[in-house]
Amino acid sequence: MSAATIGKASGGTPAAGTSPSVIPPVAATVAAELPTVAERILPGGLRVLVVRRTTVPLVEVRLRIPFTGLGAAHQARGELLAETLFTGTQLRDRVELATVVQSLGGALSTWVDADRLAIVGSALATNLVPLLDLIAEVLTGATYPSGEFTGERDRLVEEATIAHSQPALIAREGLLRRLYGDHPYGSETPAPDVVSQVTEADVRTLHAARVSPVGAVLTLVGDVEPQAALERVEAVLGDWRGTAADAVPPLPALRTGPVVIIDRPGAVQTNIRIGGPAVDRHHPAYAAQRLASTVFGGYFSSRLVSNIREDKGYTYSPRSSLDYPVAGSRFTVTADVATDVTGPALLEIFYELGRMALLPVSDEELDAARQYSVGTLALSTATGVGLASTLSALAGAGIGVEYLHDHPAALAKVTPQDVLEISAQVLAPRRLVTVLVGDAEKIAAEVGAIAEIAPEVIGAPDAATGAASGAASEAAAT
Structure with missing residues (x-):
């Protein structure tokens, strides 16, 4: 799984007369007031949820877009799309995008997994409209400029190479492979050699096909008036169109067996x-x-x-x-x-x-x-x-x-x-x-x-490819 970010970079004292070693009884749970959610589905299929929360003058933004795809190439392209989504649009370069986000008093980040592409952010509530404008600009006009893309790809290859040498990740990937085989859930971190083959053209094609409002959910929580916020979202994103993502394939039947x-x-x-x-x-x-x-x-x-x-x-x-x-x-x-x-x-x-x-x-x-x-x-x-x-x-x-x-x-x-x-x-x-x-x-x-x-021990993955050595690598999938 990958993430990228742009924008701005407990304890206690026992009450008098009590002993730190004495645990007070737990008070009865009191149900909190249920938030009121305003909702609208836009013409392109985007579902919008808005909750007013006035405790701080901010608005939190969560956009989740269905993003399932098959194969190692899709996973690697998805990782690079998430890493480079905010590196340039038809109107602004990377620095200009980051500068705008900072001027709104906020931050934006992206991440992707086998189910979804997510854009997560916040800004001063008074800047909701320009924040939505910026998100829409990226969703509909990201260009993935070659210079920025190449640098990010090289960095991701290096990070993936290091990650695939770490025992915790080897163990995590080994368990997922053992549970899911070639299903999209069978890996969370792309192999470095696959990442290195991804081009900006691959990512632009993926963006055109998968960055879509169909099945997507936009959640806003903050110091905003819900109906007005819904109107603003529709004004900015009402014309966004796309096609439905592939359905997540069913999981393979679990095959228990040896360690x-x-x-x-x-x-x-x-x-x-x-x-x-x-x-x-x-x-x-x-x-x-x-x-x-x-x-x-x-x-x-x-x-x-x-x-x-x-x-x-x-x-x-x-x-x-x-x-x-x-x-x-x-x-x-x-x-x-x-x-x-x-x-x-x-x-x-x-x-x-x-x-x-x-x-x-x-x-x-x-x-x-x-x-x-x-x-x-x-x-x-x-x-x-x-x-x-x-x-x-x-x-x-x-x-x-x-x-x-x-x-x-x-x-x-x-x-x-x-x-x-x-x-x-x-x-x-x-x-x-x-x-x-x-x-x-x-x-x-x-x-x-x-x-x-299991009768055959699997060799630790090669850090350059992320693939287990030896024929026994197939045992982990079955």
Whole structure:
């Protein structure tokens, strides 16, 4: 995934009479007022959402454009499009664009992944119209000048080369490849040799085909009058036209199997990545799944942290997470451990996953995870920045603002039995796949004592190509 930016570059004291070691009881959750969302769909297909938030004189802008495509070439071209979108238009060069953004008291950035191209920004609320004018200028008139493009491509090749030499990225890419094969979700970082072949003509063609309002969502949150903002957006972007992006292809069926080892001779640590399918935000068990992941490894008080960090000291920051791409959700476990404790650490992770799938969580664990989840949602929407990002993500998933009330209510109803049932479906070790990046000669024996290992060890990717060496590279896709 790539990102580019233009524009401007806790603690506390215990109350008197209290002890820092005494944790006060958690107050009852009070539902926040649901934001009022004004909405309009423009003639070209762009969906516009506006929320008035007057706490600061700013407006936050989030534009997400469907951007799915097949193959490594599309991924590399998409990365370069995101990096060079603001390098020039028919009216302004890169410096002039950056100068205009700064004069509006704001910033603009871009990023892309397998689902979407995003433009993220902000400005003084009084400058909404010129900000929209600038965005429209880029959407409809980006030129990708050769001089700017070549420099950005060389930089991205260098960054990708470095990234593909890092064990954390090797492990992440290995897990995605193991889960998704040749699906667009099977890689997040393009190979350097593919990036180096992309031309400005390729990116201009991609822009013409994919930078489209069809299925796109523009979210505005800030000190603006909603109906007036909708009128201003339509005046600026009402004539924007384009064609629909390709639909995201269905995910391949998960094929569980042996542990895959990607060999890094001499490595002093092993990067453990475990993952598998999860239910999406529309599923009745979505709230229970979120709490299951939180109890297992989703925050500092989780079982995984307590076990392999606090109790045994195997790793510093183990965690689990849930991701919600358009085509299907994913549960992931991440831990980086010293080479000599790879087997014991993997055993403990499997143990904690199995315990989640077979035994109910306690009421105390569930309540703590529930309070954490409700609190993080409240914090994430307390600012204009957070609310804009949250609403944009929800809109991309086909979910409305009512989620901000409905989800805390759903969390409040989750029982230990609900967590057990979804854990058996999502967290059970036999429903997950495992990829290890480390010194195969040193870790294979102890890993083999607790799990089947793929018969062929995969060589670490070549930093210049991002491709795993040896015929066994195909094993990761199957």
